[in-house]
Amino acid sequence: MDTIEANQIIHGQLARMGEYDKSPHFYPENIEFVKSLFTNFFDKLLLGPQSVLSDCLDLGCGTGFMYHILQCHDLDNYVGIDITEDMLSVCRQKYPKISLEIANAEDLPFSEHSFSIVTSYSFLDHLDSPVKVIEEAYRVLKEGGVFYSGLIPNAEFSFNLLSASNSSGQYLWNSYEHQLTREIKAMYNNGAVYAEMYGFDANILQQAEPQKTQHHGLMIDDTINQLKEVGFKRVLICPNWFFGQGLLKTNLEQMKVVDNFLKSLGPVSRALFKYYDFFAVK
Numbered sequence: 001m002d003t004i005e006a007n008q009i010i011h012g013q014l015a016r017m018g019e020y021d022k023s024p025h026f027y028p029e030n031i032e033f034v035k036s037l038f039t040n041f042f043d044k045l046l047l048g049p050q051s052v053l054s055d056c057l058d059l060g061c062g063t064g065f066m067y068h069i070l071q072c073h074d075l076d077n078y079v080g081i082d083i084t085e086d087m088l089s090v091c092r093q094k095y096p097k098i099s100l101e102i103a104n105a106e107d108l109p110f111s112e113h114s115f116s117i118v119t120s121y122s123f124l125d126h127l128d129s130p131v132k133v134i135e136e137a138y139r140v141l142k143e144g145g146v147f148y149s150g151l152i153p154n155a156e157f158s159f160n161l162l163s164a165s166n167s168s169g170q171y172l173w174n175s176y177e178h179q180l181t182r183e184i185k186a187m188y189n190n191g192a193v194y195a196e197m198y199g200f201d202a203n204i205l206q207q208a209e210p211q212k213t214q215h216h217g218l219m220i221d222d223t224i225n226q227l228k229e230v231g232f233k234r235v236l237i238c239p240n241w242f243f244g245q246g247l248l249k250t251n252l253e254q255m256k257v258v259d260n261f262l263k264s265l266g267p268v269s270r271a272l273f274k275y276y277d278f279f280a281v282k
């Protein structure tokens with residue numbers, strides 16, 4: 001079975017069970033975070049949202065997470081593509097007016113310079129390699145267009161956690177041992193975690209997420225190099241969800257202070273963040 005087939009089986013099952021939209025990235029705090037990311041990006045590049053959001057293509061759109069994020073900007077045109085029909089059916093029920101197509105993001109059925117923004121969320125780790133998709137995103141983007149990708153599992157975070165869990169010293173302050181064990185279990189046995197929750201075949205799940213299964217995620221520097229090699233002129237990286245953030249949810253103000261502080265340290269703190277997003281400008 002190849003990666004695409006594994007994805008169709010897993011995402012088809014999740015969509016039919018009505019479980020997909022219960023994924024953590026649909027929680028209100030994450031939706032607020034992704035919305036604020038776009039506002040910050042437009043401010044930083046001094047772009048008005050309308051200059052970028054006139055024509056949007058969403059890769060691996062699933063049930064329409066990115067449409068939910070961007071619809072407040074009055075999108076002129078939004079096209080979602082996915083390889084799993086059942087995910088698109090859920091999306092169609094939620095947003096009957098948008099344009100959805102079955103297509104493989106590694107071989108897009110659109111001509112060059114068609115879109116002003118290409119998005120993909122919780123997607124790049126479901127591919128054997130992100131390179132073909134980066135090339136395709138570049139090809140279909142107009143000059144000055146933007147490729148956004150979000151919720152990319154950060155391999156540096158995984159390696160950081162592994163070395164922490166192998167550390168033999170005792171620590172004067174350490175309140176997060178339980179969290180560490182849980183993260184490591186999910187990292188090594190994500191298939192088993194899903195098998196337990198939904199009765200899935202663990203091997204198929206592992207096959208649907210080759211970047212997580214084989215490499216513990218993607219490396220930020222590899223992603224930057226791949227984007228630049230394909231021709232993107234500017235790449236902005238945004239790490240998100242620092243280790244232990246979920247435990248601070250009861251104190252949102254405290255969570256924001258820690259989050260802003262860690263992010264202000266730039267590349268120095270990036271191994272503390274479980275995921276990263278990027279904006280790449282053509």
Ligand SMILES: C[S@@+](CC[C@H](N)C(=O)[O-])C[C@H]1O[C@@H](n2cnc3c(N)ncnc32)[C@H](O)[C@@H]1O
Pocket residue numbers: 004007008011025059060061062063064065066081082083084087103104105106120121122123126127
């Ligand atoms: C984890 S889901 C993300 C869905 C949505 N973007 C979200 O954030 O909720 C990954 C989606 O990518 C789709 N997918 C996987 N490989 C694909 C490919 N090569 N081309 C298009 N879609 C793909 C899957 O069918 C699935 O719907």
